[in-house]
Amino acid sequence: MKSISIYLSLILHRMDLPGPIHDFLLVFLGSGLILGGLGVVLLTNPIYSAFSLGLVLVCISLFYILSNSHFVAAAQLLIYVGAINVLILFAVMFINGSEYYKDFNLWTIGNGLTSLVCTSILVSLITTILDTSWYGIIWTTRSNQIIEQDLISNSQQIGIHLATDFFLPFEFISIILLVALIGAIAVARQ
Amino acid sequence: MAIAEFLLFVLTTTLGGMFLCGANDLITIFVAPECFSLCSYLLSGYTKKDVRSNEATTKYLLMGGASSSILVHEIELQEIVNGLINTQMYNSPGISIALIFITVGIGFKLFPGPSHQWTPDLYEGMLHSWFSSFRDYECNRSIRRQKDHPKMIISWLLRTNQIRWFFFSIFLTCSYGTKVEKIEKNQSFTTTDEGFLEKLRIIVAFLSVTSKVAASASATRIFYIPFYFSSNEWHILLEILAILSMILGNLIAITQTSMKRMLAYSSIGQIGYVIIGIIVGDSNGGYASMITYMLFYISMNLGTFACIVLFGGLPPLAGFFGKLHLFWCGWQVGLYFLVSIGLLTSVVSIYYYLKIIKLLMTGRNQEITPHVRNYKRSPLRSTNSIELSILFFQN
Numbered sequence A: 001m002k003s004i005s006i007y008l009s010l011i012l013h014r015m016d017l018p019g020p021i022h023d024f025l026l027v028f029l030g031s032g033l034i035l036g037g038l039g040v041v042l043l044t045n046p047i048y049s050a051f052s053l054g055l056v057l058v059c060i061s062l063f064y065i066l067s068n069s070h071f072v073a074a075a076q077l078l079i080y081v082g083a084i085n086v087l088i089l090f091a092v093m094f095i096n097g098s099e100y101y102k103d104f105n106l107w108t109i110g111n112g113l114t115s116l117v118c119t120s121i122l123v124s125l126i127t128t129i130l131d132t133s134w135y136g137i138i139w140t141t142r143s144n145q146i147i148e149q150d151l152i153s154n155s156q157q158i159g160i161h162l163a164t165d166f167f168l169p170f171e172f173i174s175i176i177l178l179v180a181l182i183g184a185i186a187v188a189r190q
Numbered sequence B: 001m002a003i004a005e006f007l008l009f010v011l012t013t014t015l016g017g018m019f020l021c022g023a024n025d026l027i028t029i030f031v032a033p034e035c036f037s038l039c040s041y042l043l044s045g046y047t048k049k050d051v052r053s054n055e056a057t058t059k060y061l062l063m064g065g066a067s068s069s070i071l072v073h074e075i076e077l078q079e080i081v082n083g084l085i086n087t088q089m090y091n092s093p094g095i096s097i098a099l100i101f102i103t104v105g106i107g108f109k110l111f112p113g114p115s116h117q118w119t120p121d122l123y124e125g126m127l128h129s130w131f132s133s134f135r136d137y138e139c140n141r142s143i144r145r146q147k148d149h150p151k152m153i154i155s156w157l158l159r160t161n162q163i164r165w166f167f168f169s170i171f172l173t174c175s176y177g178t179k180v181e182k183i184e185k186n187q188s189f190t191t192t193d194e195g196f197l198e199k200l201r202i203i204v205a206f207l208s209v210t211s212k213v214a215a216s217a218s219a220t221r222i223f224y225i226p227f228y229f230s231s232n233e234w235h236i237l238l239e240i241l242a243i244l245s246m247i248l249g250n251l252i253a254i255t256q257t258s259m260k261r262m263l264a265y266s267s268i269g270q271i272g273y274v275i276i277g278i279i280v281g282d283s284n285g286g287y288a289s290m291i292t293y294m295l296f297y298i299s300m301n302l303g304t305f306a307c308i309v310l311f312g313g314l315p316p317l318a319g320f321f322g323k324l325h326l327f328w329c330g331w332q333v334g335l336y337f338l339v340s341i342g343l344l345t346s347v348v349s350i351y352y353y354l355k356i357i358k359l360l361m362t363g364r365n366q367e368i369t370p371h372v373r374n375y376k377r378s379p380l381r382s383t384n385s386i387e388l389s390i391l392f393f394q395n
Helices: A002-012 A019-042 A046-066 A070-093 A109-131 A134-144 A147-151 A154-164 A167-188 B003-021 B026-044 B051-086 B093-110 B118-139 B150-184 B203-224 B228-254 B259-280 B283-307 B315-333 B336-362 B368-375 B377-393
Strands: none
Touching (some): A019 A046, A046 A070, A070 A154, A167 B003, A167 B026, B003 B026, B315 B336
16 A cells, blocks of 8 residues: 555646555545445435435545645536435435335345355455556656646646547537436436 | 338347447447347337237347346456466466357357257247238228338338349359358458348248348357367357257257247257357368358248248258258368267258248148248248358359
8 A cells, every 4th residue: 555655646746645644545545435335325215325324435536645646636526416315315205205115035045155256256356456566657658748747737738638638528528418417408308 | 110110220230230240449349249139128128019029028128138138247357367378377267257258248149059048939929920910901991001010111121122142142142252251261251141132021930030131250260260279169169069069959840740840840940050160160161151151040940930831841951051061061070970960860850840841841830831922932042142152152
């Protein structure tokens, strides 16, 4: 964990927080994330689940701030918490209170299989992250980028890439948004 | 149910498929299937009155959303893989993880073996809703006054453009020939697979075919270009997928009583054959055989979903050449196990195709025979022309 944070600070040449506070915040946010996730899945009242999903998304945003990616943190807060979570809450509030599941099987064969698959994915991801030499990748890809990179902030770099390299997907996404809007109206109207 | 939204969704689906085929970077490979899937969900839920179509749409949407999230994680891992490839680390676990994720993500769109559960429900729900709405149109005089009923739209499209579609299909087969050359010379894939625009009769045919075409086109590019050095791993993965889909698709299709589900399962089986073409790759014309087979698959499926009666007669003739070429390429490369399973399952598939012919000949279903008289000529003509031009271009 410490090595990963050192590598990240090497990329960005800025490490705003000294070591112990950084680690403490990592552990704190991580535990908040796990607790929120458990809350989403295990709580019976769907409104409580939706609010703990909001907690999870806010913790992820704070993780981004800890990694010095301020743009993504702000985007996460705006879009995930501000739009998607609010939408989920709207949908959840249409559910009648008396229809909560009172007696459901706590553990089925399907649950066992799914937990096996998810645990294996978790273990494989952890081993992959620990076994990959991030140092080599970072220093190899740094040579391909523009020269004045340290003078330009992260948000400006994202803007430059969106306007030059990824212009076509950017415009295509606007078409997707248009179709989503029209589709929502077409599906929902009487 | 207005015409404007219908046409918009169809066109945007087409656009998404075209962008997927012509994608050159990873962001487009993610955004284009998103567009395609979104419009497909909207099209499949178009007839709101029918409960079964709503059920099919919901299932499709949930599965599609889950697979898109897997694909997103794959894209993120793919960036890592690019870095790894730059540092020449070909055997790290990162590459295998990225490979598994992308196989699952793309595997959903193509629906080979393990991801096939939602397909028959989708086909059944959508066909049921479309057929029932057509039946209501025929039987109910008050609906006929609506100018924007989907049946009116589709029949108008076909009536006005029948001859043009025919020549357009010939032109498309010529463009397929040039595209095959481009792949074999490893050029970029700048044109798109537009074979599905031949006959826009029923939207389920459109959806099923388009998604297959676009997803297999992108699968060939993704598996061959970035993952070139770990080709052993994805060969094994794709072999497993191909075997599963061929066996599952064809075996379950035998036991089906409903025609629509049977067609859905047969399409699952055919994706297995297509995956053999992907595995074979560039040497020996593997991509050429895949595209050839895809073309036959397109014409067969569109004809099938349109008139449901001529499917049995044609596959042993037209599709035979496509399968032959696929198996021949596979045998040359050395995939003996795969090709033998393919042969076995195609024998099995002939059984249920003949069952459809038998059902037609005994004349149990009176509704279909007027359609036979009306539509018998055009699918025969177009499939023969496609077959001739393919044979011409295979040399």
